[in-house]
Amino acid sequence: MARLLEQWEKDDDIEEGDLPEHRRSPPPIDFSKVDPSKPEELLKMSKKGKTVMVFATVSGNPSEKETEEVTSLWQSSLFNANFDVQRFVVGSNRVIFMLRDGGYAWEIKDFLTGQERCEDVTVEGQVFPGKAATKKSKGKGQNATGKTKDKKAANRAAQYKQEL
Template sequence: MKFSVIILLSFYLILSVYCEEKKKTLSWKDKNIMDMNDADFERLLDQWEENDEEKEELAPDELPEHLRPAKKIDFSKIDTTNPDELVKATKTGKSLMMFVDVKQDIPDDEAEKIMKIWQTSLQNNHIVIDRYPIEGKRSIFMFKEGSQSIDAKNFLIEQPELDHVSLEGQTYHGKYSSQQKSKGSKKSEL
């Protein structure tokens, strides 16, 4: 009986030594993820980053907007006294946000319908726009092509339900808004 226990222990010892040697001879690439240590993970990260550097560079139009090279603008061909032309020239190919406010006397559900109609009207005129409601009477109109925002602004200020739009730090009141009427009355007093 002692002899069989000694043989079993010897066999177990030989087997465990063999397994340890086998683990040591395995490449870090062949290891099970559960058996990897910090050094193996570092090597794996280095290999991952090597592959990233070898990739070809993307074409400029495939890059995210903030990484695209800036378009050259010839200001000699632009009327710099006209802010609309400046926005069109400088925002070509860039996204742009416009805040749109409906008159306060219009109910929220009606304001939502009106802004949907405006969005559809602009899209029917080939102006790519996404609308994000902020409050009941206020939305953000997001333009993928910023130069189209001027045409949208000109359309919106003609709408009787519009209070004002904010674009590039400028506020433009609607043609029928109370602010526009009060400005007109001040001018006539002078």
């Protein structure tokens, strides 16, 4: 019986690719390829192969249906560019894009910030103003030290709390 149990335990070994993400070993980072003057490159490499959430805000005062339509266009454009993203509408003007490979998060951020109806995009806690951001809200983003100038901009979830 003991030998049979040992055989079963050996057969239960799960391959690395089949393990849940939190149990997989992270891919090695080659620091010789990282430019120290570009911290974004290090973030890209450290998030490669991990799930990352990208938050986007639609400008104006759209209804949830309008937000659904606008962000659906963004998602299909990303899909046509071979980016595997899932979209979840979480408020009347807020959406989450879930990426299976976080290494592409900054490319997707660049795409979203270039859209006419995008007010801002948040990746890894950093808020980036979009094309539709007003001059007032652009000044509330992050400064050079990475700290937010305005507490309201740092925690945008507070204003959406009642909507959920």
